[in-house]
Amino acid sequence: MLSAIRTAVRPTTLLARNVASMGMRSKHTLPDLPYAYNALEPYICEEIMKLHHSKHHQTYVNGLNAAEEAYASASTPKERIALQPALKFNGGGHINHTLFWKNLAPASAEGGKLADGPLKQAIERDFGSVEAMKKELNTKTAAIQGSGWGWLGYNKSTGKLEVVTTANQDPLISHVPLIGIDIWEHAFYLQYKNVKPDYLNAIWNVINFKEAEARFLEAQS
């Protein structure tokens, strides 16, 4: 009797569980840019922004969704381990680019302007000056071999701001990211060719310091 009930109930229960888990695993989507594709000109041109956002970032989103789906249906630890590089690469790409769009702002909308406040004071305390911080971030970012990201990060264990870099699409885990600079060629090559320092100097004109300060304050709360 009991086994008959079990047989009758089990398929329904399993189906309900599957539907619930599918519902909980919502798909990642490409976030809208908070400004127009041409809004960062002349520092970052419209063509770069359009391709970078609608093609490159979209590819990471698609790759992350595919990797998560494959992970959910993998039945052995070996299969799940084999999917980890794809999860890290595409997941990191999605996380990093989502941060990146928000840490840029048109020069006409206060991009590049760092008002006096907690962030500016912390930068001056930890680097000596804002210019010294920019120089260190540019130098270390330009020195990355291959593709990667340069970061102004907040070190929670020391309470200090530090410049750090990550390779490929590795997200910043050791620090809270305040400003991230994409040094993949897709981020600058169409406009700046191989001259990384020109791209790195130009991008400071469209850095959203208000966003960076908000992340800084949130990291300390």
Ligand SMILES: [Fe+2]
């Ligand atoms: Fe990128």
